[in-house]
Amino acid sequence: MLASGVIALLKQPHRKLASSLAIGSLGFSLLLSLIAFCHVVSGWTHGAAVRETVGFTWFHFEGTTVDLGWVLDPLSAIMLVMVAVVGLLIFIYSVGYMAHDENFTRFFCFLSLFAGAMLGVVISNSLLLLFMCWEIVGLTSYLLIGFWYQKPSAAAAAKKAFVTTRVGDIFFFLGTVWLFSQTGTLLFYNHGVGSLDPLSLAILTTQHAGLGLSAAGAIALLIFAGAVGKSGQLPLHVWLPDAMEGPTPVSALIHAATMVAAGVYLVARVYPLMSIGAASNGTTAALTVVTWVGAATAVFAALIAIAQNDIKRILAYSTVSQLGYMMAGLGLGGVAVGMFHLITHAFFKGLLFLGAGSVIHGCHEEQDVRRMGGLRADMPLTFITYAIGMLALCGFPIFFSGFWSKDGILEAAKHSSAIKGPFYLLVFGALLTAFYMTRQVCYVFLGYWRGHKPAHESPKIMTLPLAILAFFAMALGLIGTPAWPWFHAFLEGRAAKFSFHGFVEPGLLLLMATSSLVVFLGLGFGWWLYGNKSPKPEEPDALEKSVPWLWAALRDRLYVDEFYGMTVIAFYYWWARVADWLDRRVWGGIVSFVAWLFALWAQLNRLLDINWVDGGFDKTCGEISEGGGLLASLQNGRVQSYLRILAVAVVALAVILFWSSRP
Amino acid sequence: MSPIFYLLAAITLAGGLASVLLKHLVHCALAVTVAFAGLALLFLELDAQFAGFAQILVYIGAVAILIVFAILLTRGSELPKGGVFSSTWLVGLVIAAGVFAVLGWAVLASVNAIPQSNIVPSVTVHDIGIALVGRYVLPLEIVALLLTAATIGAVIVAMHEKKERPQ
Amino acid sequence: MTTPLAGYLLVAALLFAIGLGGALVRRNAILVLIGIELMLNAANLNLIAFWRYGPHPEALTGMMFAIFSIAVAAAEAAVGLGLVIAIYRHTNTTELDKIDRMKG
Numbered sequence: 014m015l016a017s018g019v020i021a022l023l024k025q026p027h028r029k030l031a032s033s034l035a036i037g038s039l040g041f042s043l044l045l046s047l048i049a050f051c052h053v054v055s056g057w058t059h060g061a062a063v064r065e066t067v068g069f070t071w072f073h074f075e076g077t078t079v080d081l082g083w084v085l086d087p088l089s090a091i092m093l094v095m096v097a098v099v100g101l102l103i104f105i106y107s108v109g110y111m112a113h114d115e116n117f118t119r120f121f122c123f124l125s126l127f128a129g130a131m132l133g134v135v136i137s138n139s140l141l142l143l144f145m146c147w148e149i150v151g152l153t154s155y156l157l158i159g160f161w162y163q164k165p166s167a168a169a170a171a172k173k174a175f176v177t178t179r180v181g182d183i184f185f186f187l188g189t190v191w192l193f194s195q196t197g198t199l200l201f202y203n204h205g206v207g208s209l210d211p212l213s214l215a216i217l218t219t220q221h222a223g224l225g226l227s228a229a230g231a232i233a234l235l236i237f238a239g240a241v242g243k244s245g246q247l248p249l250h251v252w253l254p255d256a257m258e259g260p261t262p263v264s265a266l267i268h269a270a271t272m273v274a275a276g277v278y279l280v281a282r283v284y285p286l287m288s289i290g291a292a293s294n295g296t297t298a299a300l301t302v303v304t305w306v307g308a309a310t311a312v313f314a315a316l317i318a319i320a321q322n323d324i325k326r327i328l329a330y331s332t333v334s335q336l337g338y339m340m341a342g343l344g345l346g347g348v349a350v351g352m353f354h355l356i357t358h359a360f361f362k363g364l365l366f367l368g369a370g371s372v373i374h375g376c377h378e379e380q381d382v383r384r385m386g387g388l389r390a391d392m393p394l395t396f397i398t399y400a401i402g403m404l405a406l407c408g409f410p411i412f413f414s415g416f417w418s419k420d421g422i423l424e425a426a427k428h429s430s431a432i433k434g435p436f437y438l439l440v441f442g443a444l445l446t447a448f449y450m451t452r453q454v455c456y457v458f459l460g461y462w463r464g465h466k467p468a469h470e471s472p473k474i475m476t477l478p479l480a481i482l483a484f485f486a487m488a489l490g491l492i493g494t495p496a497w498p499w500f501h502a503f504l505e506g507r508a509a510k511f512s513f514h515g516f517v518e519p520g521l522l523l524l525m526a527t528s529s530l531v532v533f534l535g536l537g538f539g540w541w542l543y544g545n546k547s548p549k550p551e552e553p554d555a556l557e558k559s560v561p562w563l564w565a566a567l568r569d570r571l572y573v574d575e576f577y578g579m580t581v582i583a584f585y586y587w588w589a590r591v592a593d594w595l596d597r598r599v600w601g602g603i604v605s606f607v608a609w610l611f612a613l614w615a616q617l618n619r620l621l622d623i624n625w626v627d628g629g630f631d632k633t634c635g636e637i638s639e640g641g642g643l644l645a646s647l648q649n650g651r652v653q654s655y656l657r658i659l660a661v662a663v664v665a666l667a668v669i670l671f672w673s674s675r676p
Numbered sequence: 677m678s679p680i681f682y683l684l685a686a687i688t689l690a691g692g693l694a695s696v697l698l699k700h701l702v703h704c705a706l707a708v709t710v711a712f713a714g715l716a717l718l719f720l721e722l723d724a725q726f727a728g729f730a731q732i733l734v735y736i737g738a739v740a741i742l743i744v745f746a747i748l749l750t751r752g753s754e755l756p757k758g759g760v761f762s763s764t765w766l767v768g769l770v771i772a773a774g775v776f777a778v779l780g781w782a783v784l785a786s787v788n789a790i791p792q793s794n795i796v797p798s799v800t801v802h803d804i805g806i807a808l809v810g811r812y813v814l815p816l817e818i819v820a821l822l823l824t825a826a827t828i829g830a831v832i833v834a835m836h837e838k839k840e841r842p843q
Numbered sequence: 844m845t846t847p848l849a850g851y852l853l854v855a856a857l858l859f860a861i862g863l864g865g866a867l868v869r870r871n872a873i874l875v876l877i878g879i880e881l882m883l884n885a886a887n888l889n890l891i892a893f894w895r896y897g898p899h900p901e902a903l904t905g906m907m908f909a910i911f912s913i914a915v916a917a918a919e920a921a922v923g924l925g926l927v928i929a930i931y932r933h934t935n936t937t938e939l940d941k942i943d944r945m946k947g
Contacts, residue, residue, distance in 0.1 A: 653768070653875065653939050657867055660771050667778050671785070681847070685854045692858055692881050696865025701873060708877050711858075715884050722851070722895045727887070727909050734913050739880060739920045746873055746924040750931040761868055763940075768867025776860035780853060787849040797900035804910075807903050815907070819914050826918035830925035 088348065092135040092278055095356055099363050100128050100266060102478040106367050107262040110374060120160065120260070127153035127267065134275050140189050143279070147185075147243070150275060151178050154267050158259040170255035177252040181242020188235030195232075236283055237303055240276035240340075253333055257325040261370030264325060265363050277339045277355050281348045300344045307340025308435035308442075315445035319452065324369050327453050331406065332362060334442060338422055341435055346425025354418035361405035364482035368399035371479065372457060396458050398479040403454055407447040407532050419443065420528055427524060440531055447535025455539065684721060688714030701747045709740040723796055726804055851892035859885035872927050872937045876920065883916045 104124060130153060133146035152175075159171030257264055280303065311334045318330035335358050343351030375392050408419040423443075426436035647658070691711030695704045712735040719728030808816050862881030865874060887909045894905020931937055 650942075651939060652872075652942075653867055656863075656875075657768060657771055660775055660863055660867070664771070664775050664778050667782065671778075671782055681850060685850075688854065689857060689861070692861045692865075695877055695881070696861060696869060696874065701871060704874060704877060708880065711881065712884065715888060718851075718854075718888060719891055722891050724891045724895065724906055724909070727891055727906055727913075730910055730913055731884075731887075734917050735880075735884070738917055742920055742924050743873065743877060746876075746927055749928050750873065750937045761870065765868040768864055771867060772860045772864030775863055776856055779856035779859065783849055783852045783856060787852075795900065797895070799903065799906065803903065804906070807907060812907050812911075815911055819911055822915065823918050826922050830921045833922070833925040833929050 089136050095359055096131050096135060099359050102481055103262050103266045106478040110262055110370055123153055123156045144189060157263040158256045160259055167258040170258040174252040174256050178242040181239045184235045185239025188232045192232050233283060234302060237280060240279045243276035254326050254329040257329050261366060261373060265366035274355050274359060277351060280343050281352055284348050304341050304344030304435050307337040307344060308438040310337030311442040312438050315442050318449045328365055328369060341439060342422035350421045350425050353421055357418040360482055361402045364402040367479055368395055368402060371395045403450045407450055408443060409532055420525060423528055424524055443531050444535045447532050448539045451536050451539025684714055684718050705743045705747060709736055712736045726801060848892055848896040855885045855888040870938050872939050876923050887912050
């Protein structure tokens with residue numbers, strides 16, 4: 014965060030300084046987070062669950078205090094490392110991508126601010142501090158989406174993102190306030206008296222909030238609403254595809270790896286709130302809602318992704334879909350399952366976005382997939398890394414991390430005794446995922462070039478991060494396999510064993526086979542339809558030829574935006590017009606009336622002043638001058654008049670003397 | 677009151693009135709001379725012989741001549757255009773009448789308070805001379821100084837103008 | 844008028860009033876001086892009358908006063924008429940109404 018402040022003060026030409034400051038500070042943060050991670054790991058290997066907190070008081074009022082603080086436990090440690098690593102790689106990538114842009118320093122300023130805020134979200138111990146950092150994250154996403162603010166579409170997209178997430182944030186804040194009023198603290202863990210500690214949870218579950226929910230459940234749902242906005246779940250997902258107006262590194266960092274993951278992290282953080290008071294079927298009302306929303310989003314977004322033609326938009330809808338998977342995972346299997354998919358997704362989605370950026374850069378800012386093709390030959394490094402990412406996303410078996418994380422979710426879904434529907438939805442979603450990704454890869458890399466100018470490979474500074482991310486995309490899977498459930502144990506504080514015994518659980522192998530089959534089906538179907546063919550941009554898509562009405566609906570994003578436009582936005586316009594009329598007529602009228610009264614009063618004063626005050630004064634002056642004139646006439650220089658006066662005076666004197674001396 | 681008194685009073689008052697009412701300045705001068713003479717006779721009537729003769733010598737012999745000279749030198753024989761009386765003569769008349777009224781009333785109101793002595797004083801010139809250099813020597817000297825200054829002053833005033841007169 | 848003194852005093856008062864009236868009413872400057880002489884004479888008469896009928900006439904106070912007054916009046920007449928002549932030479936008029944410029 015300090016870096017962002019410093020960069021803000023720097024002038025434009027200091028590009029090298031700005032970027033190195035940003036990268037340096039994030040690298041430093043990475044170092045710190047690795048240290049913290051090792052600390053937590055060491056504590057864990059010794060068998061104790063590590064949870065350390067640092068707190069301080071912010072302000073007092075009326076006997077209660079508002080405290081803020083930071084917490085370091087396995088969950089936050091993992092997130093710290095992930096955010097720092099992915100962020101650092103994307104920073105390095107941006108140096109190359111934004112090299113031509115003139116607002117280089119501003120970009121890094123915003124990026125640093127974002128990174129600082131995101132790290133703040135991850136380590137905060139207080140719901141209030143989390144909310145504040147959450148808001149800063151939202152602000153920086155607004156700034157970065159609208160980075161090229163001269164484009165009206167970019168400015169509109171930024172505004173849309175901010176407003177939509179705001180709607181979610183309102184509910185988030187309501188939940189926060191409710192929690193504070195019930196438990197008296199917003200700290201998560203505070204040596205037994207925090208809001209997520211067992212004591213508070215017990216209080217919350219005994220209170221009822223209507224609709225069959227306990228207070229805990231209601232608060233959890235309100236907070237979840239905030240996550241819905243931030244992570245782009247149904248129905249607040251409309252901002253995420255439009256957010257692709259921002260530069261590609263922004264899309265990678267914010268909308269693939271970190272910011273949208275903040276919503277998932279939030280749900281994971283308040284998981285105790287959501288899961289307390291589990292009914293006999295093993296889940297609570299709050300978790301059920303979470304699961305259904307997640308599953309529905311997953312399928313909805315995947316459907317739309319099939320029919321998009323912008324390379325980044327396909328990835329955007331894919332992100333929405335995968336976030337739905339994460340939410341469903343949280344709802345069905347708990348924190349570990351959802352978080353595992355979050356971590357792996359961060360890496361391979363970040364990779365995919367950066368790869369897309371490389372493609373766009375190489376095709377001279379072209380973003381329509383129908384004008385690309387045959388890039389396998391022109392951009393080999395990009396192609397390889399992109400393919401790795403794509404296969405990870407689809408969940409190609411064994412070698413790719415996506416397989417293990419997605420399988421974890423599917424397994425939890427299958428085992429959930431209460432809700433069956435999500436399992437089938439999620440499987441269907443996996444099929445769709447494989448299908449659209451294949452379509453994209455075929456359009457972009459296979460076939461022949463359909464663009465205008467020939468493409469070129471990207472510079473090393475961009476391809477290096479791609480390679481690193483690709484490595485992680487493959488390797489991370491290993492820490493979550495059932496054979497060595499290191500990740501899950503780490504999060505839950507158990508010990509982990511490495512043994513192939515984990516594979517022998519009933520139904521597990523069958524599940525793995527099923528999901529692999531689904532993936533192959535999707536891949537094959539895609540290859541069959543699109544394969545090496547590269548239809549001309551003007552020709553309709555292959556699928557479109559068969560089911561045109563469905564295609565149109567999907568391409569138009571299932572009309573969600575239009576729906577919003579008709580209802581919510583129309584209402585706001587009407588309301589704004591009413592307010593304006595009120596302002597101009599009523600309030601304005603009152604103000605004008607008061608002003609008229611004052612003018613009248615001023616006129617009255619003026620009349621009074623002129624006639625009485627001035628007139629009286631003038632008259633007095635006139636009379637004084639006349640008197641003066643009169644007196645001056647005595648001094649006329651005429652001897653006889655002097656004599657007269659003398660005589661009169663003598664007479665008067667004589668009279669007085671005689672009068673006074675009479676006996 | 678003896679008839680002489682009335683006669684002398686009448687002469688004096690008539691002379692005074694005439695001197696202020698006549699048109700020609702020379703006539704006024706002559707009338708005032710008559711008034712001076714009447715006054716001198718009144719002084720003689722009051723047994724103040726020296727004062728009476730001094731009055732004749734000084735006033736009639738010097739002041740009246742002086743007045744005539746002044747009239748001559750200032751072309752007083754020509755009558756002014758707008759009349760001899762000023763435009764506000766009524767005010768002056770009223771004031772004079774007021775003064776007389778006050779004085780007369782004072783006299784009449786207090787006449788009984790004055791002790792009267794009918795002793796006829798015998799005053800000789802010898803007595804006056806001794807008084808002048810004895811008791812009244814200071815006023816004598818001062819008046820001598822005054823007369824000298826007045827003479828010199830009058831000459832200077834008149835002579836100064838003579839010098840500036842264009843030849 | 845039961846006493847002669849009152850008679851003389853009244854005559855003097857009347858003479859004084861006449862002199863004052865003449866000084867105030869006439870236009871010519873010389874006539875103003877004539878009036879003033881009349882006033883002085885009236886005062887002399889007053890003095891002599893009081894000397895004659897008042898107490899201690901042997902002190903000669905009244906007489907002396909009157910004699911001195913005559914002397915002073917003569918001096919004053921001389922100077923005054925000299926002034927009138929000088930003013931006449933300067934402004935070519937003896938009318939008092941026209942001589943009202945107080946500036947040198």
